[in-house]
Amino acid sequence: MSERRPVVDLTDEEARRALILKWGTVPADVLPAWVAEMDYALDPIVHEAVLRAVRDGVTGYPVFGYTPELGEAYAGFAARHYGGEVEPEWVYPVVDVTAGVRVAIDVLSEPAPVVFLVPGYSPQLDVADLTGRRRVDLVLDADAQRAEIDLDRLDALLADGARTLLLTQPHNPWGRVFSRAELEGIRDVVVRHGARVVCDEIHAPLVLPGAAHTSYLAIEGTHDHAVAVVAASKAFNTAGLRCAQLLAPDPETRRRLTEVPMSRNDSWSPLGVVAAVSAYTDGDGWLASLVERLDGLRSQLSDLLAEQLPLARMRPLEATYLVWLDARAYGHADPAEVAFDRGRVKVAPGHDYAPGLAGHVRLNIATSPDRLREIVRRLAAAWSYHR
Template sequence: MMGVVSEGRPIVDLTDDEARRALVLKWGTVDPDVLPAWVAEMDYALDPVVAAAVTDLVTAGGAGYPTDDGSVGAAYTGFAARHLGWQLPADSSVVVGDVIGGIRLALDVWAEPGPVVVHAPAYPPFFDVIPLTGRERVDLPLDPDADAAAMDLDELDQAFAAGARVLLLCNPHNPWGRVFTRAELEGVRDVVTAHGGQVIADEIHGPLTLPGATFTAYQSLAGTAEHAVTVTSPSKAFNVAGLHCAHLVSTSERTLARLREVPLVRNHAYSPLGIAAAVTAYTHGDPWLASLVERLDQQRSLLRELLDERLPKARMRPLEATFLAWVDLRGYGYDDPAAVALERGRVMLGSGHDYHPGLAGHARINIATSPDRLIAIVTRLAAALTGR
């Protein structure tokens, strides 16, 4: 493992062999000659403090059934105040196994029946979880030629006027890369309030807001507590998705009671190791997170330079948060540039079709890797698309 020194705890790049062992989906399911830049996992060693908390617990035999003892919620309250500008009571969280499980729980037991709105392109499981709960999905596609990746409030208003009851909001947005401004979110709130609708806000990428943008938690806006539920997790910011601990956040007593009264069998997929990781990350992870954000900021600049130099017809949406860049490669004339990149360049990107079915020429590039690998990723992509 090679360390890159910055202030606080450094980000340590995994070697290829270490990454293959650690990240069995991202690295283990592609051929050995393929560079993986697809699923949202980072090629970095865990924050050693988080890793130690988990290994200490395993060593002590802590592999039994978990309990939601309030520790995740209490730790998140401190984290949200320090990082997200969000002041919350300590007991505002209900632990769930993962974010999509939390969205499903909220749809099943909290949301009113009726169609659910989702902005496309979207994190693909958003498309599946809505019909899984027996609801109609209303897609609001972003115009790929629009200058800014912005939510169209008139369209949202029309969707609610036509009968939609819930907005599944992604803030910051994967894969748009947007951190919605307070004014944009206030606009959403006003539309939703006018129709008596509800919002499920996935804010998993909030801690990955990069320099230049300011994150606003949807529920930090006045007048949202009774119509919104937030779902979040340390899994993206701290790379611990496999430990299974996410949480729903609400400041409404009524909503919390509703979510807590479900039978255990409805919500028992979280793990004691995930809880230990979450509490430790939220309480002691600040120095590592600072190093991570610094690294991702550098990687974002590097990607921009590489694209300018090697793929000048690429159009990259500004990456305000996340480590997932949404790139318009229509200038190179391929319906699915990710498929071409895999076949000819041996690099695995996210296919645009997965995020926006039917949208040609787009791909998502995961930049959470070493600078050398990012150079190789873009070099291979450019060779695949341009033959040079």
């Protein structure tokens, strides 16, 4: 592991300059805790690698197709962090994870419905439609204590004609890390119906203590029907640099993907490649500090909710810095709107992740302990207002 480096909090002023969507689109009196960006300075190693590339003028086109240094960097990272055996040639650059998911479905999947886990990452609600397919939802029981995939329901949807499962592992916004046994159960259902899996694994580096990431591709008997999409961008706060990776272990699958016309696969950035290679190769020390910070914030949030929002229900957070909160007990159909109007906190509304769902929010805790304390104080004041 590389030398430990601390996580440095951005000041409000620094955050407004750096995080132009999260902080720059809200009024100055609003605390933003919505979009999945962290209120932290970049890992200095990644920062310097990108600055060096800019000084060298690396602002043109990337190398299209297989990029050896990227493949080798990710393969090493996967081996160290997940014990996974990833061959460098499996790794194919794409512009971001959602674009990679879209390309994979568009190129590899049958023209049949796509199963999507709901609540689910909001930009991916539209991916099936964008590829000319219908989305069919596998809906989480809103009252379940722990989010689990209903394999009987998955079996029924595939029996009814769906041919692709869009899986998110770890899951956003559930905060779940699916176990090897759960993934094996999914595999068995998918194989029984001759279906395909496209697995979004962007949050894999952000698994918290008490859980461990298993890639769907690490499950025996998955390589012929599955691809995974990964990135360093969520863990290292580099989404704007535009480079994710599609993992395709099956040679025929790789052939189909590499023959895609360039205009069908959005072009990634060479600076994104630089950032990803740096993060995968030299980012372990900073990432360890980040996971330690997020673990502490997870505990802090649990305590704050117990003290100030005892009726809110927080699902167990096993990965990510995104908490799925059930605030129905406070009686607001749209608690995100109430939080913004009365509490001056911006959180993501639950209905963005499950159309029609009331009473839920997604809360981003990747900030300073002081800000998190103030966010919960404001939420408590806002949501308890009518009680």
